[in-house]
Amino acid sequence: MSSPVRRAILTALLLRTGQPVGMTELSDLLWDSPPESAKANIRSHLTGLRRHLEMATPGLSRRIKTCRGAQSGYExxxxxxxxxxxxxxxASRQGxxxxxxxxxxxxxxxxEGALALWRGSFGQDLPMxxxxxxHSTGLRNARxxxxxxxxxxxxxxxRTEMLSYRIETVIAETPYRQRLWELLAAVYCVQGDSAGALSIIKRCRTVFVNDLGLDVPPSVEAMRNAALTWDGDEALRLVARYASHPGVLGSRAS
Incomplete structure (x- = not known):
């Protein structure tokens, strides 16, 4: 499906699964300033989209319904x-x-199952x-x-084996989420590597001061104190606060 507009139409319909999307609304989703030929273009692209779906799996094109009457549009x-x-x-809510x-x-x-559903960034090859x-911003933040x-x-x-690497990979994508820095420092604290934790906190300070003009976040500073006292249990308690449940650590110990 080479056309970005066809991919966008399919994506818009999937994002509104079970709801008719009117022609005017669809035009507004696809173009910030819809051209005069928007409706004709959409009809043409829908024909092409149905053809591509039918070529991929016979009968699949019938999944796109044309709605008429008060709820006219496509679903x-x-x-x-x-x-x-x-x-x-x-799955994210359940987790x-x-x-x-x-x-x-x-x-x-x-x-882990929820994140395995992601096969790339949402919004690639779609109209900006x-x-x-x-939607791209909202889904990125949810991920x-x-x-x-x-x-x-x-x-x-x-379960910290290779965890620092996994967290570093996400930090490389989004370096200003303080929770990730706190968790990365916690990994080193739990492993008994206070020097490693302090090095992470120093990097965090550099990023926040140089890029944002902000001091290190309080939650990361609290993790620094745990590292300085070689207190892995305190690091776990700090992490457990994020889980919003007082019995999180107790349930592991019972």
């Missing part, structure tokens, strides 16, 4: 378990719930309209929130 016939986004959102109630191992399993840009939940669970489970 895609797909259940939530057929689309990655609703599956990701559900966060497991974490909050102290089911650390269950949280790791569910959150305000609507798609807003990063899920990474933070997963890394929190892994630290609390003391």
């Amino acid at each position: 895609i016939d797909a259940s939530p378990d057929e689309v990655d986004l609703p599956k990701f959102a559900l 966060r719930s497991c974490l909050a109630r102290g089911d650390i191992d269950g949280s790791v399993t569910v959150l 309209t305000r609507w798609f840009d807003a 990063l929130d899920t990474y933070e939940d997963l890394f929190t669970a892994l630290v609390l489970a003391r």
